[in-house]
Amino acid sequence: MEIAVLLYDNFTALDCIGPYEVLSRIPAVDLKFVALKRGTVKSDTRMLGIEATHSIDEVPAPDILLVPGGPGDDAAAAEPRITAWLAKAHETTKWTTSVCTGSLILGAAGILKGLDATTHWAAYERLAATGATPVAERWVRRGKVITAAGVSAGIDMGIYLLGEEVSEDFAQMIQLAIEYDPQPPFEAGSPATAPAHIKGMVEAFFAAQA
Amino acid sequence: MEIAVLLYDNFTALDCIGPYEVLSRIPAVDLKFVALKRGTVKSDTRMLGIEATHSIDEVPAPDILLVPGGPGDDAAAAEPRITAWLAKAHETTKWTTSVCTGSLILGAAGILKGLDATTHWAAYERLAATGATPVAERWVRRGKVITAAGVSAGIDMGIYLLGEEVSEDFAQMIQLAIEYDPQPPFEAGSPATAPAHIKGMVEAFFAAQA
Numbered sequence: 001m002e003i004a005v006l007l008y009d010n011f012t013a014l015d016c017i018g019p020y021e022v023l024s025r026i027p028a029v030d031l032k033f034v035a036l037k038r039g040t041v042k043s044d045t046r047m048l049g050i051e052a053t054h055s056i057d058e059v060p061a062p063d064i065l066l067v068p069g070g071p072g073d074d075a076a077a078a079e080p081r082i083t084a085w086l087a088k089a090h091e092t093t094k095w096t097t098s099v100c101t102g103s104l105i106l107g108a109a110g111i112l113k114g115l116d117a118t119t120h121w122a123a124y125e126r127l128a129a130t131g132a133t134p135v136a137e138r139w140v141r142r143g144k145v146i147t148a149a150g151v152s153a154g155i156d157m158g159i160y161l162l163g164e165e166v167s168e169d170f171a172q173m174i175q176l177a178i179e180y181d182p183q184p185p186f187e188a189g190s191p192a193t194a195p196a197h198i199k200g201m202v203e204a205f206f207a208a209q210a
Numbered sequence: 211m212e213i214a215v216l217l218y219d220n221f222t223a224l225d226c227i228g229p230y231e232v233l234s235r236i237p238a239v240d241l242k243f244v245a246l247k248r249g250t251v252k253s254d255t256r257m258l259g260i261e262a263t264h265s266i267d268e269v270p271a272p273d274i275l276l277v278p279g280g281p282g283d284d285a286a287a288a289e290p291r292i293t294a295w296l297a298k299a300h301e302t303t304k305w306t307t308s309v310c311t312g313s314l315i316l317g318a319a320g321i322l323k324g325l326d327a328t329t330h331w332a333a334y335e336r337l338a339a340t341g342a343t344p345v346a347e348r349w350v351r352r353g354k355v356i357t358a359a360g361v362s363a364g365i366d367m368g369i370y371l372l373g374e375e376v377s378e379d380f381a382q383m384i385q386l387a388i389e390y391d392p393q394p395p396f397e398a399g400s401p402a403t404a405p406a407h408i409k410g411m412v413e414a415f416f417a418a419q420a
Contacts, residue, residue, distance in 0.1 A: 150389025
C-alpha cells in the first residue's frame, strides 16, 4: 500500500498531518511526502518545513492520493505538472482524497467533474467552479473519491478511510491510540454553530492573508 | 511572542502540528521548531521529517514551550541537554506546555513535581513516576503549566491557550478557520468509551512498537 501526500508551497500543515497520523499506521504502508522536487516545503505560516522525500515523478501510481489545502492552492492548481500528475495517478488509485481546499486542486485536475464533493466552508463557490457539486458535510465519499471539509476534517476522514481500507476495529484502535476524543473548548467549529461576528472575523482574517 | 516547539527523534507529529496550527496564528508570533541541532528530525513513523530551523541553544528563553510526545520520549527525557534546556527555559516562560507523553519529558526536567498533570491514557504510571499527579482530563492547567492528553488533545489545548493568551473571540475565530467541528466516525477515542477489545488491541500495538 503506497500513499502519496502532496506538498506544495504554502500548504496548510494540519490538512495533511491529521490524515498522515492515522493512515501511516496501516500495516506495511509506504507513505511518501511528495512535491514537484525533493526538499523542504514550507507551510503557509513559513515557520514549518516538511521534507518531500520524493518528487511526484518518482511516485507515479500511488494506491492512495492525499492532497491538502492551503493558501497555495491556486498556485498548485495552476501548475500543469501537478494537475497532470494527479489526473494520471487518479486513473489507478484505490482512493483519491483531499482535505480542505485540496479539493480545488483535484478539481483543477478534472477529477471532480459532476461529483458531489466538499472543501473548506469558505470555498464552496470555488469548488463549484471546478464542476463539482459542493456538499456541506464533514467528508464526502463518491466511489473512490473522498473529499474532507476544512483543515481538521482530515482526521475524521482518515479514520473513516482506515475503517474502509483495513477494518472498523483497526480504525477504532488508531482512534484510541491517538486519544481522539475531541473536546473543543468552544462551539465555534462550523459556520452553523459559530457566533455571526466570529464568522465575519474569519472572513476578514482570510482576506488579510490573500 | 516567541514559541519553541521541541522536536526529537521519534516524536509523534500530530502532537505538535495540532497546537502549531492554532498557536502559529497568534498575531506577530515567532514560532520556531527547535531540536538538539538544526536539521530534519524524523517522526515515529520514519516517513515524515520536519525541519528544526534552530538549535535549542539558539532559543534559550521562549515565551511558550511546547513539548510533543512519542516513542522517542524516553530517549529525550534521558538527554541532559534537553532537560537542562527545558528547566532553564521554564524559569522565564509565560506558558510551559506538553501534549501526550511530552509531559514525561517535562517531568524529567523536574517541572511537574507536585503538580496535577496529564498525558496519554496509557502513560499515567510513567507520569506519576516523575512526581506529578495524573489527572484523566483532556488538558490540565496548573498555573502556567498546561499538559494535554494523547496526540489529538493538543488541538483542544491549543485553542484553550489562544483563549487565555489572546482572547476568546480570537480562539473561536481560529477554531472556525480550521473548521474544528470534530465528527469522529466511531466512539472509540477514550478508554472510557472504546470497546474493551479495542483497548487491548492498542496495548498490543504499543507493545509491538516499543
